[in-house]
Each structure stands twice: as C-alpha cells, then as structure tokens.
C-alpha cells in the first residue's frame with residue numbers, strides 16, 4: 001500500500017477587470033494582432049487597486065474547499081506559490097490562512113516564479129507522503145500587474161493576475177501508476193541564467209523593481225527544458241507520452257505550448273490551453289488551467305495529467321498525477 005496525495009478539490013479566481021489587447025494600443029506602439037500572433041494572448045485580468053495576492057488566493061482556496069465539501073480547519077497545511085506576496089512578510093500563505101479561517105494548520109510560501117506551482121505541488125506531496133500532513137491546500141496566486149514596466153511593450157502585454165488552488169488529501173493506493181494522486185515530480189534550477197528573467201528590485205535593494213526579460217532566450221530554454229522535465233517525470237514511473245490524457249502546461253505563450261507539445265509527442269487536442277484568456281499569470285497559471293480544464297469538462301477523474309513549467313531562476317519542473 002502506498003500513501004498518495006490525491007486532488008479532492010480545485011478552484012480559481014480571476015479579478016473582475018478584463019483588459020483586452022486593444023487597451024495597450026492606446027499607450028504603446030503595439031497592436032492586438034502582434035500580441036495575438038506572437039503570444040496567443042487576447043486578454044488578461046488585472047486585480048483592482050484594493051486587491052492583493054492573498055485576496056485572490058483566498059477566493060481560489062475557498063472554492064477548492066467548497067468542491068471537496070470541507071472547511072478551512074480540515075486542512076493541515078497551506079502552501080502559496082507566488083513571487084508577488086502582499087508584504088515582505090508575513091507570507092501570503094499565513095494571510096490566506098487568516099482569510100479562510102484556518103486556525104489549526106501551518107502555512108508558508110514557495111517562490112520559484114512561473115515554476116512555483118510545480119515546486120509547491122512537489123513539496124505538498126512530500127509533506128503528505130512523509131505523514132507531516134493529511135490535507136494540503138496548494139495555491140498559485142499572483143499580481144504580476146504590480147511588477148510591470150508599462151513602457152516596455154515586450155513584457156507588459158504578456159502578464160496577468162489570478163489565482164488557482166488544489167486541495168490534496170492523503171489516500172491509500174496500490175503503488176501502481178493506476179493510483180490516483182501525484183505519481184512523480186521532477187524539479188530543476190540553474191542560477192547561472194539569472195539575467196534572462198528577473199525583477200530588478202527587492203527588499204534588500206529597497207525597491208520593488210520591474211520585470212526584465214530576454215524573450216527570445218527564454219523561449220529557447222522553455223521549449224527544450226519543458227519537454228525534457230516532462231519526459232523525465234514520466235520516465236520515473238515508466239510512463240510515456242501515449243499514456244497522457246492531458247498536458248497542463250504553464251500558460252506563457254501559445255508558441256511555447258505548441259512547440260513543447262510537439263517535442264513531447266502529444267497532440268494539441270490533449271493540451272489544456274487558457275493563455276488566450278489569462279495571459280501569463282506565473283505561478284497561478286497551472287492551477288488556473290487545471291480548474292478551467294475541470295470546469296470545461298476536459299479533465300475527468302482518473303485522467304493522467306502532466307504539468308510542466310519554467311520561469312525566472314531559471315527554475316523548471318514537472319509533475320505527473322492521476323486526477
């Protein structure tokens with residue numbers, strides 16, 4: 001018998017304000033056509049001035065709890081993957097803990113930028129498998145609109161705000177890949193690529209900073225490393241591309257998503273795509289896509305799912321799970 005971390009609830013939250021590409025035409029030398037053709041993005045959501053990352057995260061977490069028919073104190077741990085926490089400290093996760101009314105668990109943030117949700121899922125799995133938690137809320141939440149350089153057309157049109165959450169529960173499986181739950185994870189990082197994607201400020205420099213990116217370089221690394229990490233995660237449990245029901249990729253750019261799927265050997269009819277509606281929501285993009293995939297009726301109980309993500313660091317990883 002094998003202890004598995006099984007998804008029993010999922011939910012997401014998107015801020016009310018939807019910003020179509022055409023809005024950038026008013027302030028930047030850009031067009032809806034350029035943004036759509038280069039990135040696949042048509043619109044994104046931006047948080048209201050009085051909304052912060054923990055607000056978005058708490059809404060998504062509550063929805064995941066509601067789907068599972070549980071309340072906040074049924075959860076032992078809360079992990080928030082984010083690079084845009086409300087404050088330097090406390091963590092966004094403890095703020096979510098307070099907002100949803102959990103008084104008995106523990107909460108902490110994970111920071112691996114766009115790959116944050118894969119890292120958080122892997123950590124949650126480790127807590128469950130090692131019996132340090134029975135149920136873990138794993139949330140990806142971001143307000144990247146707060147770290148944009150609004151004069152840089154090559155970055156500010158690509159990102160959006162949002163949150164997604166999954167609730168994991170310890171269940172017993174047979175120890176085979178037919179088990180529901182997380183089956184394998186593969187995490188990587190390489191700090192020598194720091195300059196390809198970073199925010200040029202932070203606590204220790206006494207500024208907030210804005211996002212800086214070498215887009216073409218990131219593109220090349222993304223396609224190569226995403227396919228590689230997904231293959232590695234599948235290999236670890238003796239599965240291949242043909243076994244996969246759904247690839248749920250980080251939603252950064254439709255061209256990256258398509259190239260990675262091709263490298264993986266998975267047709268686009270088995271890829272969940274939300275980038276057109278959300279833009280790149282960094283650590284929120286995978287749980288948002290999982291939640292939307294379930295709501296659309298694409299992802300069903302028992303499906304084999306591969307998620308893969310890459311972001312600043314560089315940090316990248318993949319998780320294989322049976323829904």
Ligand code: ACO
Nearest residue numbers: 030031034038114153154215216218219222252253310311
């Ligand atoms: N509107 C119009 N023109 C633009 C815009 C814009 N919004 N942005 C850049 N351009 C111009 C450039 O200035 C350049 O002009 P030039 O030829 O006169 O110098 C031209 O368009 C081509 O620029 P490229 O950078 O070559 O365009 P490319 O096809 O590479 O697309 C993009 C740029 C969309 C950023 C692409 O490189 C990309 O998606 N890279 C991956 C980056 C990414 O997704 N990062 C997210 C974080 S990491 C992650 O999540 C994977």
